[in-house]
Amino acid sequence: MALPIVQMVNVEKWYGNNHVVKNCNLSIEAGEFLTLLGPSGCGKTTTLRMISGFELPSSGVVKFMNENVEKKEPYERDVNTVFQNYALFPNMNVAQNIGYGLKVKKVPKEEIARRVDDMLKLVQLEGFEKRRINQMSGGQKQRVAIARALINQPKVLLLDEPLGALDMKLRKQMQIELKRLQRKLGITFVYVTHDQEEALTMSDRIAVMSEGVIDQIGTPKEIYLHPKTRFVAGFIGESNLYDGIVREIEGDEMVIGTEVGVFPALKKQLTGGTVKVNDPVTVCIRPEKMKAGITEPEGFYFHAVMKEKIFVGNLTKMIAVMNNGNEIRINRIDEKDLPEPGQEFFLSWDTEDAVVIPSRSPIALDTADSIEAAAAAEQPEET
Amino acid sequence: MPEKTKTDNLEKSTKRRRHKREQSVRATISNVIMCGPITVWSVLFILVPVGFLVFMSFMTKGPLGRIVYKFTLDNYKEMTKPVYFSVVSESLVIAFWTTLITVLMGYPMGVAMAKMKKKTSGLVTIALMLPLWVSGLVILYSFVIMLNTSGTINSFLLRIGLLSKPLQLLYNRFAVIIGMVYMFLPFAVLPMYSSIEKLDPALIEASKDLGAKPVTTFFRVQLPLTSPGIFAAVILTFIPCIGYYMVSDMLGGGQSMLVGNLIFRQFTISRNWPFGAALSVVLAVIILVMVKIYTKLGGSLDDLAA
Amino acid sequence: MKEKKPEEKVRGRGLRIVSRIYLAVVLILLYAPVAVMIKYSFNKSRANVTWQSFTTKWYVKLFSDGELWHVFLTTLLVSVIATLLGTVIGTMGAVGMRKARFPGSKLITNSIYFPIVIPEIVLAVALLLLFNLQGISLGLPTIIIGNTTLVLPYVYITVKARLVGMDPSIEEASLDLGADRLYTFLHITMPAIWPGVMAGAFMSFSLVLDELIMTSFLADAATVTLPIKVFSMLKKGINPEINALTTIILLAAFLMVVVYLAADEMRNRRLKKMDAEQVRLNETD
Numbered sequence: 001m002a003l004p005i006v007q008m009v010n011v012e013k014w015y016g017n018n019h020v021v022k023n024c025n026l027s028i029e030a031g032e033f034l035t036l037l038g039p040s041g042c043g044k045t046t047t048l049r050m051i052s053g054f055e056l057p058s059s060g061v062v063k064f065m066n067e068n069v070e071k072k073e074p075y076e077r078d079v080n081t082v083f084q085n086y087a088l089f090p091n092m093n094v095a096q097n098i099g100y101g102l103k104v105k106k107v108p109k110e111e112i113a114r115r116v117d118d119m120l121k122l123v124q125l126e127g128f129e130k131r132r133i134n135q136m137s138g139g140q141k142q143r144v145a146i147a148r149a150l151i152n153q154p155k156v157l158l159l160d161e162p163l164g165a166l167d168m169k170l171r172k173q174m175q176i177e178l179k180r181l182q183r184k185l186g187i188t189f190v191y192v193t194h195d196q197e198e199a200l201t202m203s204d205r206i207a208v209m210s211e212g213v214i215d216q217i218g219t220p221k222e223i224y225l226h227p228k229t230r231f232v233a234g235f236i237g238e239s240n241l242y243d244g245i246v247r248e249i250e251g252d253e254m255v256i257g258t259e260v261g262v263f264p265a266l267k268k269q270l271t272g273g274t275v276k277v278n279d280p281v282t283v284c285i286r287p288e289k290m291k292a293g294i295t296e297p298e299g300f301y302f303h304a305v306m307k308e309k310i311f312v313g314n315l316t317k318m319i320a321v322m323n324n325g326n327e328i329r330i331n332r333i334d335e336k337d338l339p340e341p342g343q344e345f346f347l348s349w350d351t352e353d354a355v356v357i358p359s360r361s362p363i364a365l366d367t368a369d370s371i372e373a374a375a376a377a378e379q380p381e382e383t
Numbered sequence: 384m385p386e387k388t389k390t391d392n393l394e395k396s397t398k399r400r401r402h403k404r405e406q407s408v409r410a411t412i413s414n415v416i417m418c419g420p421i422t423v424w425s426v427l428f429i430l431v432p433v434g435f436l437v438f439m440s441f442m443t444k445g446p447l448g449r450i451v452y453k454f455t456l457d458n459y460k461e462m463t464k465p466v467y468f469s470v471v472s473e474s475l476v477i478a479f480w481t482t483l484i485t486v487l488m489g490y491p492m493g494v495a496m497a498k499m500k501k502k503t504s505g506l507v508t509i510a511l512m513l514p515l516w517v518s519g520l521v522i523l524y525s526f527v528i529m530l531n532t533s534g535t536i537n538s539f540l541l542r543i544g545l546l547s548k549p550l551q552l553l554y555n556r557f558a559v560i561i562g563m564v565y566m567f568l569p570f571a572v573l574p575m576y577s578s579i580e581k582l583d584p585a586l587i588e589a590s591k592d593l594g595a596k597p598v599t600t601f602f603r604v605q606l607p608l609t610s611p612g613i614f615a616a617v618i619l620t621f622i623p624c625i626g627y628y629m630v631s632d633m634l635g636g637g638q639s640m641l642v643g644n645l646i647f648r649q650f651t652i653s654r655n656w657p658f659g660a661a662l663s664v665v666l667a668v669i670i671l672v673m674v675k676i677y678t679k680l681g682g683s684l685d686d687l688a689a
Numbered sequence: 690m691k692e693k694k695p696e697e698k699v700r701g702r703g704l705r706i707v708s709r710i711y712l713a714v715v716l717i718l719l720y721a722p723v724a725v726m727i728k729y730s731f732n733k734s735r736a737n738v739t740w741q742s743f744t745t746k747w748y749v750k751l752f753s754d755g756e757l758w759h760v761f762l763t764t765l766l767v768s769v770i771a772t773l774l775g776t777v778i779g780t781m782g783a784v785g786m787r788k789a790r791f792p793g794s795k796l797i798t799n800s801i802y803f804p805i806v807i808p809e810i811v812l813a814v815a816l817l818l819l820f821n822l823q824g825i826s827l828g829l830p831t832i833i834i835g836n837t838t839l840v841l842p843y844v845y846i847t848v849k850a851r852l853v854g855m856d857p858s859i860e861e862a863s864l865d866l867g868a869d870r871l872y873t874f875l876h877i878t879m880p881a882i883w884p885g886v887m888a889g890a891f892m893s894f895s896l897v898l899d900e901l902i903m904t905s906f907l908a909d910a911a912t913v914t915l916p917i918k919v920f921s922m923l924k925k926g927i928n929p930e931i932n933a934l935t936t937i938i939l940l941a942a943f944l945m946v947v948v949y950l951a952a953d954e955m956r957n958r959r960l961k962k963m964d965a966e967q968v969r970l971n972e973t974d
Contacts, residue, residue: 054861056406073409074864081865087858091880101866135964152867413870417785418794420778421841425800428838432815433803439818492715495708509946510716514723516895517942520919521935524927525722528729533739535725565722568715618806626808629901633923643810643902650817650906660818663811674806684802685846 003066005030005155005188006051006079011060013046013212020046022212024060028156028190033182035191035199038209039235044192047209048158051190053077064155079156080149084164086141088133094144095120095129101152119147122181139170146181156188163198175201196236200224208232216272228272230357233284240290240328242283243359246275256283256356260326263300265354273358280359287331289353292320292339293346301348304328306339320347433667439660448654458661467645474642477556477631478624481563485571485620486613488564493576493612504576511569519566526562526634527553554636562630567623571616574686578612579605614677615686622670642666723939730932737929747933757918757930764914767829767904768897771836776890778837779844784878787852805842812838813906820907827909835903840896844889851885 004027013021021043028034036044049055050062053074061068069077080101088097096103098119099112107115120126123143128136136144142162149157159178163171179202182189193199199206200220207217208231216228227233234241244258252267254275265283275281291297292306304320307327311317316338318330328347332338339345406414440458445451461467496504514522529535530552537549552558582605590600606613628643635641642662649659678684730748734741751757786798804812816835820827859881863873879886901916908917919931 052865054864071407073407073869074861075867075869079865081862083858083862085856085858087856087862089859089862089877091877100863100868104863104866104868104872130963132964148862148866409870414785414789417781418789418791418797419785421782421786421801421845422797424778424838424841425797428816428819428834429800429803429812430796432812432819435818435822436811436815439822488715491708492712495705495712498705498708506950507712507716511719512895513942513946514719514939515899517939518899518915518919518935520899520901520916521927521931522722522726524919524923525725525729527926528725528738529722531738565719568719622806622808626810626902628810629920632920643808646810646814650814656818659814663814667807667811670807684806685850687805687846 002030004028005065006190007061007063007066008047008050008057009061009063011047011050011057011062013043013050013055014058020212021050021057024212024214026207026214026217028188030155030188031186032204033179033189033191033202035193035203035206036209037193037196037199037206037236039194042209043212044194044209045160048081048160048190048192051156052079052081052158078154079158080152080154081158081160082142082145082149082162084161086145086162086165088141088144088148090133092133093129094125094131094133094136097133097144098147098151100148115151116147119151122150123147138166139174142166142174146178150181150185150187154187156190157182159189159191161193162191163193163195171198178202200236206236208235210235226269226271226355227284227357230282230284230359233282233355233357238287238329238331240285240287242285242326244281244283246277246279246281249275249277253351254356256281258283260322260324261302263354264351265356266351269352269354270356270358275356275358282357282359284355284357285349285353287317287329288315288333289349290328290330291346291348291350292318292330292332293348294337294339294343296346297348299348299351301346303344304347305344306341309338309341311335320345322347436660437664439657440664442657442660444655444657448656450656455657458658459665461658462661462665470640470645471642473556473640474625477559477563477641478621480560481567481624482617482620484560484564485568486575486616489568489572489616490575490579490613492572493579496572496576497579497582504580508573508576511572515566515569520629520633523562523565523630523633526558526565530558530561530634553634556635558634559631562634563620563624563627566627566630567620570619574615574619575609575612577686578609578615582608610680611682611686614680614682618674618677618682619687621673625666625670726932727936727939730929730936732929732932735929736926737932738926747929748937751930751933751937754930757934760913760915760918761934763829763912764898764916767832767836767914768894770833771840771897772890772893774833774837775840775893776844776886779841779889780848780882780886782841783845783848783852784874784882787849801842801845803842804839809839809902810906813903816903817906827907827912829912831907832904832912832914835907836897836900839900839903840889840893843892843896844886847885847889847892848882849885851882855881 006026006028008024008026011021011024011026012019024043024047026047036047038044046055050057053069053072053076056070061070063069064072064078089100092100095113095116099116102112102115116129117126120129123146125140125143125147128140133141133144145162162178163174166174175198178189178191182202191199191202203220205217205219206223208215208223210229210231216223216232218226223232224237227236227239230241230243233239242258242260244256246254247257247262248255249267254265254267254270256263256265292304293301302322304322306318306320308319309316314333316332316335318332318338320328320330322328439450441454441456443451443453443455443457462471496507499507527534531537532549532551532553534553536552537546540546541549586604586608587600590604591597595603625641626643626646628641628647631641631644646659646662646666649655649662653659674684729737729740731743731745732740733744733746782801786794813835816831816838819825820831825831855878859877860873863877864870868876899916900914901920904914905917905920908914915931915934919927922928922931
């Protein structure tokens with residue numbers, strides 16, 4: 001495997017008594033589009049700023065091409081940043097903004113002009129060179145910011161929620177354009193966002209962060225299909241999450257007792273570690289994998305009552321209630337054979353589709369109680 | 384549970400090391416270069432002198448204006464004498480009236496300026512400040528010309544027969560207050576203008592819409608919302624007023640002795656430095672208390688140089 | 690509601706007119722002493738309290754009065770140096786103290802405000818004590834130090850106000866694009882805070898030009914500035930020559946303001962024209 005272009009090894013960051021980044025280990029491969037995804041305050045921007053050099057790690061090492069860059073100032077690092085609010089220089093016009101990085105390096109004027117022209121072409125802003133910044137729209141400013149960061153031909157481009165200020169339509173358009181740019185230039189992109197859809201659309205790999213910890217790194221598919229923590233399962237896409245404990249393990253199969261009831265699961269669907277009997281786990285079932293049958297299905301099932309049915313165009317979203325009061329989310333593309341609101345139906349899923357996530361912390365007592373109660377009240381009915 | 388204690392220990396050990404690097408050496412150097420001069424200057428020429436001032440206020444006055452370095456509280460006790468007490472109260476009375484008149488005169492000016500186009504109000508600001516930029520003192524002297532018994536105002540009033548003999552307008556408290564208002568009005572208008580200008584007209588509209596009378600709207604909505612500007616104007620008038628001995632020297636003719644004059648005198652004619660220092664300390668403390676109240680009420684010191 | 694609206698409008702306009710008339714009256718009152726001052730610069734009487742007759746001799750005399758010119762030049766020297774020092778130190782300080790967290794930094798940032806929150810005379814006394822107890826003899830340097838201390842907070846505050854309005858990430862963007870801290874300060878930070886720096890410098894200059902309290906405490910007998918000279922004349926009455934000089938300074942200040950405003954207006958117009966042209970160009974594309 002090629003040498004990672006950026007590496008973070010055991011990086012910690014403290015602000016006073018605030019532990020913002022905890023034991024961060026991250027390898028960024030050359031040419032990939034990596035997204036740091038997480039809610040605000042999860043430490044993703046701080047992580048980015050440690051790569052760009054605006055923050056120094058409290059401990060741990062940041063390496064570029066295997067070289068420790070601790071002593072390198074932001075202006076000596078081979079990375080450039082596209083800032084959240086563009087951070088364009090208000091006292092310069094578009095061309096001066098884009099050419100700034102070259103002017104600093106005392107590149108001859110003619111070459112600056114030529115390369116600025118190239119950049120303007122790249123971001124499709126020809127003819128705008130003399131415009132002042134406050135005359136540009138949000139999307140145009142965004143393009144200028146990207147052009148300005150790319151003119152130095154950095155090995156890595158860092159993007160800190162660059163599309164946050166744009167409206168929905170422009171955002172989608174820019175997502176595609178950013179991906180196009182990244183493919184065309186072959187530069188490594190490190191992208192920070194709290195928008196999971198954005199992350200899934202553009203990334204080669206996603207690092208999901210919460211409370212200063214990278215919970216999981218993987219391709220969008222891995223992250224979605226095999227979330228390694230309860231947080232990842234809940235943050236990315238919709239999900240039905242049930243806390244429970246492992247009751248039995250037998251060969252490839254396990255039996256899980258949860259608050260909604262006891263059901264079988266597959267060992268190969270276990271993510272993020274191993275489990276023993278009585279270990280706490282969380283079971284994640286995506287709404288589109290839930291089955292709502294009017295006729296009794298094969299295998300195990302639960303009884304549930306349809307509560308709401310919402311048609312949102314490309315799919316039908318449903319909320320159902322189980323006998324013990326738990327709400328279930330179900331998404332379906334076709335509308336055939338679906339129970340109507342108020343109707344009782346058979347809720348089931350393929351064991352293949354239930355992902356079992358070992359819990360990091362011991363299960364809370366009240367949850368344990370409700371699991372016991374649920375187990376006593378309702379056994380899944382087998383046919 | 385053991386897993387938890389393990390992470391706890393890990394957290395503790397990283398906590399101990401956490402101050403290892405906050406910023407790079409070069410960032411620190413650049414900070415030192417930027418902050419150094421102002422820090423050194425503030426320490427040398429503000430903090431240390433104030434320390435000396437407090438120190439001096441507890442020293443003893445020797446013969447012929449010499450200073451005997453012996454601790455005493457006499458300088459502060461001296462101030463409770465009626466003769467000095469009346470000076471302080473006279474200063475406060477003059478400062479009070481000056482401030483009141485200045486704010487009452489200035490606020491409507493701020494209102495007028497706030498209703499203008501930005502460019503026009505800018506011109507008015509310049510027009511307000513221009514005379515004082517040059518030499519307040521010389522222009523202030525015009526009051527001597529205008530107010531004296533044979534001056535412009537008296538001769539005008541005599542000519543139109545409103546007076547039979549000239550009025551004594553100069554060399555009294557009235558003249559000092561006029562002079563002070565003249566000096567501080569332009570400075571007081573600006574913070575009031577900026578707070579009135581920032582006032583959201585929608586709030587006034589809302590109040591009117593809810594059926595409030597204009598008077599109610601003014602006292603219940605506009606005045607409270609523009610109070611930071613008024614406070615700033617009060618501070619900007621009251622503070623210099625107390626120390627400004629020239630105005631009372633020029634227009635008060637020695638009739639009106641203010642704290643400023645008294646302090647000045649300790650360093651010139653009376654040559655009693657410790658007492659002068661003690662007076663300065665008391666003056667500073669009174670003002671600092673006022674400023675503290677001002678900031679507690681939500682005022683910003685930054686507004687004082689707007 | 691419908692019937693009320695026009696009435697409301699009239700009242701609003703009425704208030705505007707009344708407030709403008711009021712403002713005009715106050716401005717006239719403020720300029721009355723100025724007019725008197727100018728008038729008496731043409732007064733024949735030396736005592737300069739009563740009007741005698743018209744003369745321009747004080748203006749003529751002014752230009753041959755070596756002593757007064759010396760006083761004026763001293764005042765100018767003090768003003769220029771104190772303004773420069775105050776502006777440089779205050780600007781750097783405002784930029785630096787934004788992020789600085791060193792032990793005692795809070796005390797320093799608070800003490801910077803001291804000269805404006807405590808009466809000038811207190812600081813003057815304090816500095817006098819400092820110089821006296823340290824055996825530093827009074828003179829031009831002590832006056833300059835005192836005045837610089839006095840104007841420092843004004844520069845600090847005006848620059849700070851500009852910094853608050855500046856997006857801090859433009860400095861990071863500059864560092865990110867390869868500029869070191871000095872280059873960033875000169876090419877990014879300075880242009881952004883420039884109006885604040887200029888406002889602070891302007892305020893400082895006009896303050897020092899008219900500064901009496903600080904200067905009279907910290908000056909020796911040989912160093913005389915214009916305000917001190919004027920103040921010492923009070924008892925005998927101010928020499929009309931001073932009126933003449935002040936009139937000239939006032940005129941110069943007025944001309945400077947006019948030139949500045951005209952330049953500003955021209956710049957705005959040019960920018961507007963450029964923008965319009967650029968927009969048109971882009972639209973025809």
